Amino acid sequence: MNKHQTPPQSLAAPAVNTAGRPKLRVLGTAISLLEELRQGAENDLGIDVVFDNNDFLTTQHKAAQQPESYDIYDQCFHNLDIVWYWRAIQPIDVSRIGLWGEITDLTKTGRIAPNARLGQGDAPVKKLFVQPNLELGETPSGRISMLPTTHNFDSFAYRTDMISDPRQVESWAGLLDPRWRGRVALVDEPAIGIFDAALAAQAAGLMSFQNIGNMTVDEIDRLIDLLEAHQKDGFFRAFWCTAEDAAELMAENRTDIQSMWSTGITILNGQGVPVEQAVPSEGYRAWHGGLCLSRTLEGRMLDVAYDYLNWWISGWPGAVVARQGYYISTPERSRRFLTAAEWDYWYDGQAAAEDLPGPDGRIRIKAGSSRSGGSYWQRANSIAVWNTTMDEHNYLVRRWMQLVGRS
Known part of the structure; x- marks a missing residue:
């Protein structure tokens, strides 16, 4: 990759459609680019959302080389290195994340609780905070590289x-x-x-x-x-x-x-x-996903992107990914959008009290089934x-x- 390479401007789609609604372009993988979430974001935020769904390597390379082609980079912390190195994404201002205080310590400290086990490798906290020299590290600051969302x-x-x-x-x-x-x-x-x-x-x-x-x-x-x-x-x-x-x-x-x-x-x-x-x-082998801002964002589209980030951790999106078997960084916000039976199964590790649907509404979990490994807190430890x-x-x-x- 040539760090001086500039993608052709034709890669950038119009930020606003003909009806005047902002168009937000999200680059990512099938992990979280669910049609139910795309439609939900459009309805709740009053914008058009376009998903660009690829495999891991294609997504990472496109994010690093073509920041003009997307607004949001939806990936995992372990895929940050090359994208941050080429400055394809910009720091996220924590003061603009309304629920930052409710995000669990799994990303902020590396542990779900003070005495929990810290796995080897790149715990997300090691790449979470933007340091004064623009390196990524675990010393808390007012800017982050990626908003923590889904994980498992x-x-x-x-x-x-x-x-x-x-x-x-x-x-x-x-x-x-x-x-x-x-x-x-x-x-x-x-x-x-x-x-x-x-x-x-x-x-x-x-x-x-x-x-x-x-x-x-x-x-x-x-x-x-x-x-x-x-x-x-x-x-x-x-x-x-x-x-x-x-x-x-x-x-x-x-x-x-x-x-x-x-x-x-x-x-x-x-x-x-x-x-x-x-x-x-x-x-377990753990992973943590999140959302990044393209370096090209500014003005109105930067505001729209922040709205999308805040929407993702507001509750309903976390309930959708729970039905896919994933966790969200603000679980208590999502609890109110899950039935008691769903919360008990997906987060508390209890047997399903009834048949449970997947994100698409079709039954995926039969009554009486239990999720292996116990509760969210047991698994995260x-x-x-x-x-x-x-x-x-x-x-x-x-x-x-x-x-x-x-x-």
């Missing part, structure tokens, strides 16, 4: 009709268990899949890491070599890119155990596929590592592409 605690999923004993999958080591040879899949995203694999290799006693959240070149080489050996032996059935792809693998009975996001699990629950998310003793862009990320990407056959 991921592990892997397994078919309960094929793996009936939960003790066989109570560790990340289950992902590399020889018993599941040919029936395993990993997520094809280097900054995510590498940690699923690393946690599995470490738990299985196949490798150890000085810092699993920031691997050395030698550690990356040994881990990828290990995965390539498994790949040549037919161990992995597939590498998937989207939650829909992941769900399809299990729905078609091609895998028994695999990397999985909560959206994939809710899809499978809606289809009646017997699947459960593992609760690994080593802890069991983080092994955060999704991270490591120092050797570029090298990792090259080795990962070789592994998945895209070199």
Whole structure:
């Protein structure tokens, strides 16, 4: 990438449509670019909202190289590095975020409570606050890089009709268990899949890491070599890119155990596929999403963008993402937009008192079902590592592409 490269002006769409309504362009991924949220923002804010939905790498590259093409960058903290380095986004003024005081400490301090476990890797707080020298750090300031919104605690999923004993999958080591040879899949995203694999290799006693959240070149080489050996032996059935792809693998009975996001699990629950998310003793791989402001925003459109940021943490959007299996940074605001049964299931970890809908209104959770891992606070206190862009990320990407056959 050439830091002096300037995208053509034709990339920038008009900020106001022919009817005079502001048009807000949101660049992101399927994690949070839900049609229900787009329509809700239009109705509540009186604006037009256009979603530009891409995979992780495309979204990140477009955010860094083409800030004129979007107003809001909707991504994750671990995808901030390259975008902030090229100054494609501008700091967010905390004084313009009305509910800043209600955002949980999970992002502000790295822990959901003072004595909670702090996972390795890039906890969001390490990149949250804009320092006087414009570097990102954890020392509180009046400006932030990204408004914290959706987040979750991921592990892997397994078919309960094929793996009936939960003790066989109570560790990340289950992902590399020889018993599941040919029936395993990993997520094809280097900054995510590498940690699923690393946690599995470490738990299985196949490798150890000085810092699993920031691997050395030698550690990356040994881990990828290990995965390539498994790949040549037919161990992995597939590498998937989207939650829909992941769900399809299990729905078609091609895998028994695999990397999985909560959206994939809710899809499978809606289809009646017997699947459960593992609760690994080593802890979860956590991630935290949020919203950034394009550096090109000013005047009226900057005001519109701040309205959108404040709307996202106001309550209703958090209820929508809860039905997708995600958490929001202002949970008490969303509680009033969830039924008691929904709150008890998604946040308190209780059995569903009734059938529960997904974001689209279709039933996804059957009465009597329980969410694995317990309550939000239990899950947030069991983080092994955060999704991270490591120092050797570029090298990792090259080795990962070789592994998945895209070199």
